[in-house]
Amino acid sequence: MAFGSVQAILDAAANEPLWQAVLDDDCRDRGVTPKDSLTKMNTLWAAMQRSVQEYDPDRRSTCGLSGGQAAKMAVAKDTIAGPFIQEVISTALMVGEHNACMGRIVAAPTAGASGVMPAVLLPLQKRDNLTDEIMVQCLFVAAGFGQVIASRASISGAEGGCQAEVGSASGMAAAALVHARGGTPAEMAAACAMALQNILGLVCDPVAGLVEIPCIKRNVMGAVNAIAAADMAMAGLNSGIPCDEVIDAMAAVGKSLPSALRETGEGGLAATPTGRKIAERL
Amino acid sequence: MTIFDIMGPIMVGPSSSHTAGAVRIGLMARHLLGVQPLAADILLHGSFAATGAGHGTDRAIVAGLLGMQPDHPDIPRSFQLAKEAGMDVYIHTGELRNAHPNTAYLVLTHPSGRTTTLSASSLGGGRVQVNAIDGLAATFNGELPTLVVRNVDRPGMLFEVSAALYQHGANIASMQLHRDRRGGLAVMVIECDQPLSEELQRDIANLDGVARCTYLNMNEEA
Numbered sequence: 001m002a003f004g005s006v007q008a009i010l011d012a013a014a015n016e017p018l019w020q021a022v023l024d025d026d027c028r029d030r031g032v033t034p035k036d037s038l039t040k041m042n043t044l045w046a047a048m049q050r051s052v053q054e055y056d057p058d059r060r061s062t063c064g065l066s067g068g069q070a071a072k073m074a075v076a077k078d079t080i081a082g083p084f085i086q087e088v089i090s091t092a093l094m095v096g097e098h099n100a101c102m103g104r105i106v107a108a109p110t111a112g113a114s115g116v117m118p119a120v121l122l123p124l125q126k127r128d129n130l131t132d133e134i135m136v137q138c139l140f141v142a143a144g145f146g147q148v149i150a151s152r153a154s155i156s157g158a159e160g161g162c163q164a165e166v167g168s169a170s171g172m173a174a175a176a177l178v179h180a181r182g183g184t185p186a187e188m189a190a191a192c193a194m195a196l197q198n199i200l201g202l203v204c205d206p207v208a209g210l211v212e213i214p215c216i217k218r219n220v221m222g223a224v225n226a227i228a229a230a231d232m233a234m235a236g237l238n239s240g241i242p243c244d245e246v247i248d249a250m251a252a253v254g255k256s257l258p259s260a261l262r263e264t265g266e267g268g269l270a271a272t273p274t275g276r277k278i279a280e281r282l
Numbered sequence: 283m284t285i286f287d288i289m290g291p292i293m294v295g296p297s298s299s300h301t302a303g304a305v306r307i308g309l310m311a312r313h314l315l316g317v318q319p320l321a322a323d324i325l326l327h328g329s330f331a332a333t334g335a336g337h338g339t340d341r342a343i344v345a346g347l348l349g350m351q352p353d354h355p356d357i358p359r360s361f362q363l364a365k366e367a368g369m370d371v372y373i374h375t376g377e378l379r380n381a382h383p384n385t386a387y388l389v390l391t392h393p394s395g396r397t398t399t400l401s402a403s404s405l406g407g408g409r410v411q412v413n414a415i416d417g418l419a420a421t422f423n424g425e426l427p428t429l430v431v432r433n434v435d436r437p438g439m440l441f442e443v444s445a446a447l448y449q450h451g452a453n454i455a456s457m458q459l460h461r462d463r464r465g466g467l468a469v470m471v472i473e474c475d476q477p478l479s480e481e482l483q484r485d486i487a488n489l490d491g492v493a494r495c496t497y498l499n500m501n502e503e504a
Contacts, residue, residue: 025285030284044290099296101295104353108290143285147288156384156405158328209333210333282336
């Protein structure tokens with residue numbers, strides 16, 4: 001891969017759309033044609049849509065901790081958030097629950113965070129009548145930013161905590177949303193930076209070590225945060241700290257997290273009396 | 283790392299590092315062995331040990347050893363399928379020195395009776411890395427066709443192996459050399475841009491001083 005920094009992506013995007021710069025880099029990197037790269041991303045977009053369609057409210061995870069809550073959220077009356085954000089919330093829960101129930105999802109960037117991207121992209125596509133073509137471009141944008149996060153920091157909860165999983169997804173989704181709304185590369189970088197800043201330090205503390213409590217609902221937080229960050233960026237707000245420096249800070253914070261808060265199921269919510277009781281019961 | 287390591291893979295949940303990555307570790311081990319092992323002794327370390335059972339890490343590695351891809355719906359049933367396929371599986375947890383948090387140590391028995399050991403880690407997002415084969419450091423991720431050559435540590439071995447690759451038109455993308463001691467056993471890990479023919483693998487395996495030549499191409503069946 002060629003992009004070691006967000007700045008490098010912005011430089012490459014000086015003369016062509018940012019998503020195109022990411023696609024071109026993929027073609028060079030893997031020695032494939034633009035058509036190959038597009039076809040592959042189309043497959044992922046289709047699988048992302050399928051992961052929502054296949055959601056079954058009657059299905060439960062192997063241990064019985066999860067399932068059915070997304071359906072409740074989807075039909076809730078008179079929410080504070082309003083219909084659009086309500087759909088974002090229930091979509092994030094659907095994919096999160098589908099994943100916990102060993103359903104087929106698209107890791108974006110990981111399975112634990114797989115609800116964030118579809119939760120922001122699917123409701124927006126429906127509301128704004130966006131083409132699949134634009135949504136696939138959004139995935140290229142997200143992947144470009146995600147690649148820099150993965151190389152400078154981490155996308156593994158065991159290495160960097162939840163900020164590396166739901167945090168990365170939220171930063172990627174924020175940049176993608178700016179593209180969907182016709183924003184500039186600089187606004188994408190600002191959106192990604194703000195989304196990451198908000199989630200810096202988030203620990204990975206799954207109860208009983210399972211990707212269920214609190215992982216499923218943290219996808220909701222990642223999705224709503226991405227929308228707020230994208231709106232802030234497109235309103236002209238800046239992140240104060242450039243995106244690359246935020247990503248480096250995320251790497252440093254991840255390294256300083258104790259092992260109990262990095263997916264070992266030994267700290268945070270996992271270490272609460274109820275968390276321990278659930279772990280013992282399983 | 284490509285953009286499709288970030289966006290993707292399409293996989294069976296619940297964890298890309300603990301489920302999909304674990305399937306890939308098993309799959310890489312199967313490819314390195316060249317066949318389905320007769321028996322697999324699997325040690326889980328770190329977060330793999332602490333949360334592996336809940337994430338299905340154990341079942342995922344076994345599914346990979348059976349040749350399944352990370353999106354295969356039968357992953358949760360792999361223990362049963364291993365039994366039916368006549369593969370003995372032993373799972374335990376333990377501590378490995380200086381290992382990545384998501385690391386598995388596999389001892390695999392080839393149908394011929396010989397055993398191979400493999401240390402591999404899941405780096406996140408489903409990406410994996412082999413750390414060592416048969417106790418010798420060897421770092422590669424299986425994204426490119428990879429040749430692992432075990433040979434006597436003496437002058438000229440690298441020349442002969444690279445000459446064979448050149449004669450078959452293979453371009454070397456990356457290369458590592460390790461040895462246990464001067465004049466002892468050495469390992470070359472060579473990642474190539476092209477798939478390597480069986481004839482080339484045989485030519486290298488037959489070189490004087492080469493103890494074993496293992497070829498890994500994750501795009502082919504094994």
